[in-house]
Amino acid sequence: MAKKQDYNIDFTAGLTDIWRILKDNEREILKNHASVHHFKKNQMIYCEGDQPQYLMCLLKGKVKIFKEGVGGRYQIIRMIKTVQYFGYRAYFAEEKYLTGASAFESTIVCMIPMRIVSELVRINSDLAFFFIKQLSVDLGIADERTVNLTQKHVRGRLAEALLFLIDSYGLEEDGATLNIYLAREDLASLSNMTTSNAIRTLSIFVSEKIITLDGRKIKIIDEEKLRKISKLG
Amino acid sequence: MAKKQDYNIDFTAGLTDIWRILKDNEREILKNHASVHHFKKNQMIYCEGDQPQYLMCLLKGKVKIFKEGVGGRYQIIRMIKTVQYFGYRAYFAEEKYLTGASAFESTIVCMIPMRIVSELVRINSDLAFFFIKQLSVDLGIADERTVNLTQKHVRGRLAEALLFLIDSYGLEEDGATLNIYLAREDLASLSNMTTSNAIRTLSIFVSEKIITLDGRKIKIIDEEKLRKISKLG
DNA sequence: CTATATTTGTGCTGTATAACATAGTTATAT
DNA sequence: ATATAACTATGTTATACAGCACAAATATAG
Numbered sequence: 001m002a003k004k005q006d007y008n009i010d011f012t013a014g015l016t017d018i019w020r021i022l023k024d025n026e027r028e029i030l031k032n033h034a035s036v037h038h039f040k041k042n043q044m045i046y047c048e049g050d051q052p053q054y055l056m057c058l059l060k061g062k063v064k065i066f067k068e069g070v071g072g073r074y075q076i077i078r079m080i081k082t083v084q085y086f087g088y089r090a091y092f093a094e095e096k097y098l099t100g101a102s103a104f105e106s107t108i109v110c111m112i113p114m115r116i117v118s119e120l121v122r123i124n125s126d127l128a129f130f131f132i133k134q135l136s137v138d139l140g141i142a143d144e145r146t147v148n149l150t151q152k153h154v155r156g157r158l159a160e161a162l163l164f165l166i167d168s169y170g171l172e173e174d175g176a177t178l179n180i181y182l183a184r185e186d187l188a189s190l191s192n193m194t195t196s197n198a199i200r201t202l203s204i205f206v207s208e209k210i211i212t213l214d215g216r217k218i219k220i221i222d223e224e225k226l227r228k229i230s231k232l233g
Numbered sequence: 234m235a236k237k238q239d240y241n242i243d244f245t246a247g248l249t250d251i252w253r254i255l256k257d258n259e260r261e262i263l264k265n266h267a268s269v270h271h272f273k274k275n276q277m278i279y280c281e282g283d284q285p286q287y288l289m290c291l292l293k294g295k296v297k298i299f300k301e302g303v304g305g306r307y308q309i310i311r312m313i314k315t316v317q318y319f320g321y322r323a324y325f326a327e328e329k330y331l332t333g334a335s336a337f338e339s340t341i342v343c344m345i346p347m348r349i350v351s352e353l354v355r356i357n358s359d360l361a362f363f364f365i366k367q368l369s370v371d372l373g374i375a376d377e378r379t380v381n382l383t384q385k386h387v388r389g390r391l392a393e394a395l396l397f398l399i400d401s402y403g404l405e406e407d408g409a410t411l412n413i414y415l416a417r418e419d420l421a422s423l424s425n426m427t428t429s430n431a432i433r434t435l436s437i438f439v440s441e442k443i444i445t446l447d448g449r450k451i452k453i454i455d456e457e458k459l460r461k462i463s464k465l466g
Numbered sequence: 467c468t469a470t471a472t473t474t475g476t477g478c479t480g481t482a483t484a485a486c487a488t489a490g491t492t493a494t495a496t
Numbered sequence: 497a498t499a500t501a502a503c504t505a506t507g508t509t510a511t512a513c514a515g516c517a518c519a520a521a522t523a524t525a526g
Contacts, residue, residue: 095370099376132361139368140326142379147302156303184473203475
């Protein structure tokens with residue numbers, strides 16, 4: 001793995017959330033232990049079963065967190081956008097990683113040893129609250145997600161996935177094209193359905209003038225309708 | 234709601250986890266603000282949408298945490314056993330409750346204002362770590378659960394629910410009868426299926442000599458087989 | 467630049483499971 | 497004690513969705 005020296009990035013700029021919380025001497029500690037790593041498209045960042053060691057902050061690119069299910073079928077559990085933190089849950093829970101993470105596209109990640117993070121949490125209660133809040137929010141999202149994935153039908157689940165992608169990565173300058181190009185397979189494993197059904201449902205959405213497709217580019221035409229479909233299930 | 238004076242319980246005995254962490258003066262603070270409440274069978278402890286105010290610790294009884302899904306169909310998100318803490322996630326996330334909680338049977342809960350808990354977290358980093366760990370573990374469980382509920386078939390999901398109940402509430406003195414009597418409907422909403430399918434699958438399990446039924450009493454005959462069914466999906 | 471692999475798109479078939487119906491049984495209330 | 501409501505049980509039907517097959521379009525590699 002490449003060290004921070006290899007990349008001419010002010011990685012502290014990306015660490016805003018935590019940076020703001022820390023005192024000067026704590027920032028010094030963090031700076032001395034942080035390193036910046038580059039991952040190529042589809043490269044694994046960590047694997048299910050690995051021993052967690054780092055708090056990671058996504059500086060550039062996109063990351064998917066996924067989990068292998070029954071019969072090798074994998075499911076995307078969450079997706080990380082820039083300046084989001086990830087990879088710390090398992091360490092705090094004193095478990096091995098239950099999920100894997102891989103780079104969706106060329107990605108830069110800042111890594112801070114959890115040993116150091118733990119130490120900072122111990123001496124800075126604001127940082128403790130930061131993680132408590134983060135975990136609490138994520139747990140809420142996970143609970144919502146469970147109900148959505150189990151109770152909604154394919155249309156609802158796909159609509160929701162699209163809305164989630166808009167929310168996470170936004171739209172291009174035209175204000176319509178999704179700012180992420182993912183394979184149908186990924187869209188499927190994000191909305192818990194087979195690839196064929198993702199493809200099929202997408203083209204139904206096209207025929208209903210909710211979206212248009214150009215290869216992997218997805219243009220959102222009628223977000224309101226998506227919202228309605230997602231809500232009704 | 235009844236105050237602690239109404240119940241002659243040494244509620245601190247139930248708060249072991251947190252109690253052990255606190256210093257004497259912190260214990261004093263907690264003791265002065267804790268109150269003990271009794272809930273009748275099926276009584277709501279808090280509702281989806283409520284403003285969270287208390288850290289709750291289950292001293293006696295059983296509690297289900299559930300969530301309303303599409304078309305009023307509700308789903309059990311988790312179940313609480315004695316000396317487990319609950320009700321704090323939403324407060325830390327600065328959200329309203331996303332779930333509801335109700336007493337499964339006659340239940341006693343100790344409540345501590347989150348305002349006080351937050352204050353203690355601020356001054357005692359061990360308590361901060363306690364919540365960080367708790368939330369991290371729960372988030373892992375939620376992720377596992379999502380995959381299990383979405384990818385496994387009814388048999389696998391029901392088997393898993395039964396194993397979960399053994400794990401959470403244990404067995405009676407005979408070493409076989411589940412120590413919780415729940416309606417088929419609850420078993421269904423725990424394993425994400427319709428009541429009819431829970432009933433049907435249960436009686437299939439009976440015919441396969443995996444369990445026996447006597448009304449709501451469920452006797453586990455072949456736990457190994459349950460484990461196998463759960464694993465295969 | 468071609469060859470090979472991967473991804474996408476559609477149609478068809480099978481099946482798991484939801485939805486409904488109905489009856490018997492057990493709780494709950496008055 | 498009796499009436500009413502809620503739960504349990506089982507059979508039948510309907511349907512959403514997975515699974516497969518195959519062709520076309522893209523992407524990737526040598």
